[in-house]
Each structure stands twice: as C-alpha cells, then as structure tokens.
Amino acid sequence: MFQVDRILTRKPSVSFQNCIRHDASSPIDLDLMNHQHLAYVKCLSQIVSDHNQLDDDPALPDCVFIEDTCVVLDHETVLITNPGAPSRRAEVQAVQEYLTGELRVHTMVDPATLDGGDVLRVGQTLIAGRSERSNEAGIQLLRDLAKPLGIETRSTPLPKGLHFKSACSLASPEVLLYDPSVGIDLSVFEGLSLDLIAVPEKDGANVLALPQQRVIVSQAAPRTARILEQRGLDVTILNISEMHKADGALTCPSVRLPAKGHWCT
Numbered sequence: 599m600f601q602v603d604r605i606l607t608r609k610p611s612v613s614f615q616n617c618i619r620h621d622a623s624s625p626i627d628l629d630l631m632n633h634q635h636l637a638y639v640k641c642l643s644q645i646v647s648d649h650n651q652l653d654d655d656p657a658l659p660d661c662v663f664i665e666d667t668c669v670v671l672d673h674e675t676v677l678i679t680n681p682g683a684p685s686r687r688a689e690v691q692a693v694q695e696y697l698t699g700e701l702r703v704h705t706m707v708d709p710a711t712l713d714g715g716d717v718l719r720v721g722q723t724l725i726a727g728r729s730e731r732s733n734e735a736g737i738q739l740l741r742d743l744a745k746p747l748g749i750e751t752r753s754t755p756l757p758k759g760l761h762f763k764s765a766c767s768l769a770s771p772e773v774l775l776y777d778p779s780v781g782i783d784l785s786v787f788e789g790l791s792l793d794l795i796a797v798p799e800k801d802g803a804n805v806l807a808l809p810q811q812r813v814i815v816s817q818a819a820p821r822t823a824r825i826l827e828q829r830g831l832d833v834t835i836l837n838i839s840e841m842h843k844a845d846g847a848l849t850c851p852s853v854r855l856p857a858k859g860h861w862c863t
C-alpha cells in the first residue's frame with residue numbers, strides 16, 4: 599500500500615544562491631527560500647509526523663535537494679547515489695552517515711551516476727530516466743539491487759530537461775501527471791494501471807503525492823491544482839518560487855521513507 603512513514607529533509611545552504619541552474623537571470627532571494635522551505639517542512643510534518651532534518655553545508659549550494667542523493671527501496675534498504683553533477687557528489691556523505699545504522703545502505707561509484715530525481719516509484723516498479731545526470735551504469739546498479747526485493751526497474755530516455763521527475767510525477771498511486779512538451783515515451787507506463795494526465799503548466803508536472811489522497815502542488819501551476827481538485831484529491835498549494843529558480847520542484851527537497859511492506863514515491 600502507498601504509505602509514507604517518515605521524511606528526511608536538509609536545510610538550505612547559506613550558499614544556495616550559487617546552486618546549479620539553467621537560467622540565472624532572476625536573482626534568488628535566500629530569505630524567501632528559507633521561508634518557503636520552512637513552509638514546505640511544516641506542511642509535510644503536519645501529514646507525516648516523523649521528520650528529521652539534516653544540517654546544511656555552506657560548501658554544498660544544492661544540498662537542500664536531498665531527493666537526488668538516494669533511492670529508498672523499502673523500509674530497510676537504500677541506495678546512496680553518485681550524483682551526476684560533480685559539484686553535488688559530496689552531498690551524499692551526510693545522508694549516508696544519517697541512514698547508516700537505520701537502513702541497509704548500498705553505494706554507487708564512478709562511472710555509474712544516478713540522481714534520485716530521475717527515479718519514479720510506482721508500486722513494485724521503478725521507472726528511471728536516462729538523463730544528463732543518470733547513466734545506464736547507474737540505472738543497472740539500481741536494477742540489480744531492486745530485483746531481489748521484487749521490484750522491477752524500467753528505463754527510458756529523458757528527451758529534455760533536468761530530471762525525469764521534473765517531467766512527470768505521481769499525484770496519487772493511480773494518477774500520473776506529465777509535461778507533454780518533454781516528449782517522454784508514454785509506453786514506459788504500460789501495465790501500471792495509471793491514469794495519465796498531460797498538465798497544462800510545466801511547473802505542474804512535479805507534485806508531491808502523500809497518503810490519504812493528499813497532494814502538494816506548486817503555486818505556479820494553478821490549472822493543474824484545479825484538475826486534481828476536480829478529481830477529488832486533497833490539494834495543498836505551496837509557493838516554491840525560489841526552488842523553481844534553482845530548477846527544483848516539490849519532490850526534490852525531501853526523501854520519503856515507507857513503513858514495512860509499503861511503498862511511497
């Protein structure tokens with residue numbers, strides 16, 4: 599069953615303004631970022647009470663985007679990734695240290711690279727996007743680790759954009775949102791009993807699905823929010839403008855962990 603048992607976040611770095619981003623034309627407001635991040639954490643904590651936050655690191659501008667540092671496979675197994683961007687590699691250390699002792703930790707080294715933002719979980723299936731950050735070797739390592747746990751891994755090229763989950767995400771266990779302008783091969787979702795919805799706004803493609811049909815949607819995607827409300831989902835809207843400026847969205851600032859026998863995305 600779809601369930602989130604606990605959540606891990608990481609405080610935004612004081613150097614967040616130096617993050618990697620494809621368009622640096624609008625300045626990032628660090629105070630506003632911290633405020634928006636607090637609102638994000640508060641929102642998640644109201645839904646999932648078990649929450650831990652790792653300290654930031656001034657040397658790691660992108661460390662708030664903790665999703666990219668690992669892929670949680672079940673309540674006791676996690677793959678610590680080797681992020682595709684060299685400036686983000688050291689982010690994994692604090693996450694690995696924190697999770698060691700709690701979970702069985704597997705690691706990844708060059709030439710394999712993988713960002714958690716390229717891995718979408720749908721039940722007992724993982725769908726990995728081959729992107730500028732995640733390569734075939736990284737996805738194969740994930741596949742080899744997931745298989746004995748009864749989890750199948752599919753992969754598909756990401757035609758454009760940063761991460762697979764920048765282009766598609768689950769709004770609930772049954773509903774997948776995707777940005778039609780990216781050109782994902784939708785056959786990769788075959789057999790997963792998903793309703794596929796093309797979103798009218800790019801920033802609507804990445805939402806955060808939580809238990810009890812709750813979903814968090816970016817304020818930059820009001821038409822997507824309306825579509826989901828009309829489908830009966832319990833929608834919360836958050837302003838994440840400063841994360842969008844850093845090419846981030848709603849799944850990126852957290853790692854979700856399932857309880858035994860459950861899964862989450």
Ligand code: CIR
Pocket residue numbers: 617618619660663665666683686714715716760761763764844845846847849850
């Ligand atoms: C990066 O370029 O790596 C960050 N500025 C944004 C990462 C966003 N993470 C994600 O989509 N999972």
